[in-house]
Amino acid sequence: MASRWQTERRSPRVRRAWSVAARVFAVQVLTVVGIAGAILLVLTIDARAAAESDAASTSLAVASTIAADPAVVDALGSDDPTSALQPYALEVSEATGMAFVTIMDPRGIRFTHPNPAQIGRPFLGTISAAQSGDTLTETYTGTLGPSVRAVVPIEVEGTLVGIVSAGVTTDRVSTAILPRIPFVLGVAVIVSALGGLGAILTRRSLARMTGGLPPDRLARMVDFYESVLHSVREGVVLTDRQRRIVLYNDEAADLLGLPPSPGGAATGSTRELGVDERIADLLESGRRVVEETHATADRVLLVNQEPAYGEGATEVGAVMTLRDQSALQSLLGELDSATTMTDALRSQAHEYSNTLHTVLSLLELGRHDEIRKLLATSSRTSQSLADAVLDASMDPVLGAVLVGKAAQASERGIAFGVQTDAASRLPLSAAETVSLAGNLLDNALEAAAAGPPPRSVSVRVAREGDTVSFVVRDSGPGVSETLRHHLFDLGATSKPADGTAHGVGLALVRRIAESHGGGVALTCEHPTEVSATFPLEATT
Numbered sequence: 001m002a003s004r005w006q007t008e009r010r011s012p013r014v015r016r017a018w019s020v021a022a023r024v025f026a027v028q029v030l031t032v033v034g035i036a037g038a039i040l041l042v043l044t045i046d047a048r049a050a051a052e053s054d055a056a057s058t059s060l061a062v063a064s065t066i067a068a069d070p071a072v073v074d075a076l077g078s079d080d081p082t083s084a085l086q087p088y089a090l091e092v093s094e095a096t097g098m099a100f101v102t103i104m105d106p107r108g109i110r111f112t113h114p115n116p117a118q119i120g121r122p123f124l125g126t127i128s129a130a131q132s133g134d135t136l137t138e139t140y141t142g143t144l145g146p147s148v149r150a151v152v153p154i155e156v157e158g159t160l161v162g163i164v165s166a167g168v169t170t171d172r173v174s175t176a177i178l179p180r181i182p183f184v185l186g187v188a189v190i191v192s193a194l195g196g197l198g199a200i201l202t203r204r205s206l207a208r209m210t211g212g213l214p215p216d217r218l219a220r221m222v223d224f225y226e227s228v229l230h231s232v233r234e235g236v237v238l239t240d241r242q243r244r245i246v247l248y249n250d251e252a253a254d255l256l257g258l259p260p261s262p263g264g265a266a267t268g269s270t271r272e273l274g275v276d277e278r279i280a281d282l283l284e285s286g287r288r289v290v291e292e293t294h295a296t297a298d299r300v301l302l303v304n305q306e307p308a309y310g311e312g313a314t315e316v317g318a319v320m321t322l323r324d325q326s327a328l329q330s331l332l333g334e335l336d337s338a339t340t341m342t343d344a345l346r347s348q349a350h351e352y353s354n355t356l357h358t359v360l361s362l363l364e365l366g367r368h369d370e371i372r373k374l375l376a377t378s379s380r381t382s383q384s385l386a387d388a389v390l391d392a393s394m395d396p397v398l399g400a401v402l403v404g405k406a407a408q409a410s411e412r413g414i415a416f417g418v419q420t421d422a423a424s425r426l427p428l429s430a431a432e433t434v435s436l437a438g439n440l441l442d443n444a445l446e447a448a449a450a451g452p453p454p455r456s457v458s459v460r461v462a463r464e465g466d467t468v469s470f471v472v473r474d475s476g477p478g479v480s481e482t483l484r485h486h487l488f489d490l491g492a493t494s495k496p497a498d499g500t501a502h503g504v505g506l507a508l509v510r511r512i513a514e515s516h517g518g519g520v521a522l523t524c525e526h527p528t529e530v531s532a533t534f535p536l537e538a539t540t
Helices: 002-010 018-069 070-076 081-096 168-208 215-231 250-256 278-284 325-365 368-389 396-411 430-450 505-515
Strands: 099-105 134-140 145-156 158-170 237-240 245-248 265-268 291-296 300-309 313-326 415-420 458-465 468-476 519-524 528-535
Touching: 018 081, 018 134, 018 145, 018 158, 018 168, 070 081, 070 145, 070 158, 081 099, 081 158, 081 237, 145 168, 158 168, 158 528, 168 245, 215 528, 237 250, 245 250, 278 291, 278 313, 300 325, 313 528, 325 368, 396 430, 396 468, 430 458, 430 468, 430 505, 430 528, 505 519
Parallel strands: 415 458
Antiparallel strands: 099 158, 134 145, 145 158, 237 245, 237 313, 245 265, 291 300, 300 313, 458 468, 468 528, 519 528
8 A cells, every 4th residue: 555655646747847057058068069070070071082182192193104104105006005004004003002094095995904894995984184185083983983083194295195094992082081080089079078078067157056947937036036126115236346336226226316227237337327426435345334324415315235245255246225314304303293292292291280280289278369370370371382383374284393392392491482474384295394394493492402591492484575484593502604504405414423314304404495496594693593485476
């Protein structure tokens, strides 16, 4: 039973597709065998041609020697040329290795032949050239079979007295090739061995590079990897050993301003492709980078870079990933505003709880006048702030931000004032409102906290002519001379470098304002006053 089960289990055979390396190996082996066969054929043909050429040269030399022999000329003039020339021809044939030596009259009638029965019969071959006084070599099928022969005229003082032909049969020519066969085979074997060795080395190399995968799987993997590469929302840049960019995805092209490239493939130096100088320096260094902030002309990028290693721990290039820190900073601003609101509500709840406990204690003590004073004061303070920031004409998102920042200012001991004009709304989306107001107010609160008392921050939303302005003033120490003219540039900051992305908030504020046709400015240095202005048309 077990044996039968094992047989049934092993019976299905899964045909495994050949890997790329195996296919290349097979093609190379077949190519090498084909080349070796072609070389063998060419050398064989060349050897045969050489043997036939040697046979023709030897035949011509023998025939020319016989034609110049005075004894032959004398025998042709006798009454019985055959009796004198037949033994002579047989002796010459044996001595020179010729298959035949045929001497004939000018008409081609034989006087000699290896087969005496052929004497007196016409010569089978071309004699017209000899009759005209010329020599001739040819391959012709005569009475002895195919042969390589020479036909030479025998002349006396310019008069044709006879013709002589000497030749070698082609089977003797084939026999003459045999000594050359080992050389031909040796060349073919050497070519095959070298080609086979090269095919084996190529197969091993391809097997390492492709992992032994068949072509269809390799093609699918490439398609999947390319799809993944272009679908991720992080920029990806690959460089080679020479620090040249060889591949990047669509997001990287957008973040770095690279030219579109089909399939993301590109070959060129960072300078040739127009990469920002600071990012280009990083790519050319190839050093390892983890969550490092780099400011380009119009973006703040969060950069990671890892060297890539091949076999034997050999560095083959580097992989860089990039994220747009500007967008992230905007999201962080929204989160910070939401956190501020939560903290403000928590602080107010705690304050109201304390007030209620105080009221309860005063009730127990019968101090009704103090209760009335406490509630009146709390009501006036809360109402004044609510009236200022929660006016019906104000954007509720902006109002929520201001309430949260007011609570934050109260906790830090900073006076917070708000002034708004009726129907003065900022032409911004909710996210843009949070980012613009949050960044300006955060900077103002930090500056006020760093300055001498009394500390204050004021906000004014006002319509002035054809514009609407959002103005923030703080009592801080002011802006330094070196920073004054670059306050809204990316990376411009007075804060120490601590690995955190500084110099982003005000740059985002400027980008938001300019995207709506407005602008930002440092309108007053002491106290510091920053304004974001928008044209009135944008608000309609």
